[in-house]
Amino acid sequence: MASFEPRARSRPRSGGASQMAAARSPKRVVPAGAAPPVIEFRGVSKRYPSGDQGLDQATFAVNRGEFVFLVGATGSGKSTVIRLLIKEIEPTEGTIRVAGHDLEEITRRRVPFYRRNIGVVFQDFKLLPGRTVYDNVAYALQVTGGTRKEIRAKVPDILRLTGLSTKLHNYPDQLSGGEQQRVSIARAFVNHPPLLLADEPTGNVDPETSIDIMRLLYRINRTGTTVLVATHDQTMVDKMRRRVVELSRGRIVRDEAAGLYTRDESTREFARRMRSPAVRPPGVIVDPLEEPVLEEEA
Numbered sequence: 481m482a483s484f485e486p487r488a489r490s491r492p493r494s495g496g497a498s499q500m501a502a503a504r505s506p507k508r509v510v511p512a513g514a515a516p517p518v519i520e521f522r523g524v525s526k527r528y529p530s531g532d533q534g535l536d537q538a539t540f541a542v543n544r545g546e547f548v549f550l551v552g553a554t555g556s557g558k559s560t561v562i563r564l565l566i567k568e569i570e571p572t573e574g575t576i577r578v579a580g581h582d583l584e585e586i587t588r589r590r591v592p593f594y595r596r597n598i599g600v601v602f603q604d605f606k607l608l609p610g611r612t613v614y615d616n617v618a619y620a621l622q623v624t625g626g627t628r629k630e631i632r633a634k635v636p637d638i639l640r641l642t643g644l645s646t647k648l649h650n651y652p653d654q655l656s657g658g659e660q661q662r663v664s665i666a667r668a669f670v671n672h673p674p675l676l677l678a679d680e681p682t683g684n685v686d687p688e689t690s691i692d693i694m695r696l697l698y699r700i701n702r703t704g705t706t707v708l709v710a711t712h713d714q715t716m717v718d719k720m721r722r723r724v725v726e727l728s729r730g731r732i733v734r735d736e737a738a739g740l741y742t743r744d745e746s747t748r749e750f751a752r753r754m755r756s757p758a759v760r761p762p763g764v765i766v767d768p769l770e771e772p773v774l775e776e777e778a
């Protein structure tokens with residue numbers, strides 16, 4: 481599995497600048513010897529050039545292997561959190577660390593290397609329209625220097641995992657919304673990144689397909705990948721019963737570990753619970769995603 485790169489070769493920073501950064505960065509609270517959180521926001525604010533406040537003094541941490549929902553009304557700052565994490569935008573205040581690395585110290589030149597550790601899934605899929613399912617996924621490996629041998633080995637595996645084996649040669653416009661989203665998840669996960677971010681991954685699919693998408697994200701989480709999902713989908717969040725961080729006008733107003741399902745749940749049990757009889761249309765098989773799973777489940 482890919483891991484976060486060690487700190488970029490340290491570039492000499494001017495004493496003044498690093499002192500300023502140190503003064504701005506609140507002290508870390510990670511016990512000695514413990515693995516740092518995968519995501520750590522400390523007093524993070526983002527004010528856009530327009531004057532809009534995207535995030536306001538947000539502090540939270542996500543540990544390795546967690547599955548966390550980021551919820552909140554439209555404009556509350558969910559996408560801002562995701563965009564800050566992939567270093568598409570910079571905070572105006574505060575410190576963001578990913579696997580212990582201060583994002584402020586990652587130079588522009590090294591951002592593409594940093595991003596290799598993060599899979600990102602968007603509401604609008606962002607697939608390449610002129611490429612087949614296979615090529616969309618293979619492309620993610622090509623751009624990160626994957627060899628042809630690697631591509632031939634990994635792409636069919638991930639397409640099987642995501643239930644797309646029969647759609648290899650289809651173009652995105654020949655797929656349903658749910659299938660397109662599964663391609664984008666396959667593309668985000670083909671490198672097995674330690675962190676997966678999803679911004680409204682079920683925003684463009686129907687409720688039944690949303691369950692498949694969430695099941696896939698849960699399955700990915702069970703391989704050890706930390707997953708952060710920004711969503712409006714309250715029904716889904718309630719059913720998943722995972723940790724919820726809620727934003728309101730850029731502020732964190734709730735951080736709740738929903739402890740109701742703390743026991744280890746297989747993806748099959750998970751899907752069964754999600755498809756409660758009340759929402760399952762009659763005649764639909766409980767577990768239509770019959771692709772092989774990544775791990776043995778009891």
Ligand SMILES: Nc1ncnc2c1ncn2[C@@H]1O[C@H](COP(=O)(O)OP(=O)(O)OP(=O)(O)O)[C@@H](O)[C@H]1O
Pocket residue numbers: 528529530532533534535552553554555556557558559560561712
């Ligand atoms: N590029 C931008 N320029 C100016 N303001 C922005 C920009 N992007 C976001 N904002 C503002 O920042 C705030 C947070 O926006 P953000 O997109 O993070 O919210 P969100 O929770 O993802 O909303 P939604 O649920 O609608 O996707 C909003 O007030 C928004 O108008």
Ligand SMILES: [Mg+2]
Pocket residue numbers: 558559560679
């Ligand atoms: Mg958003």
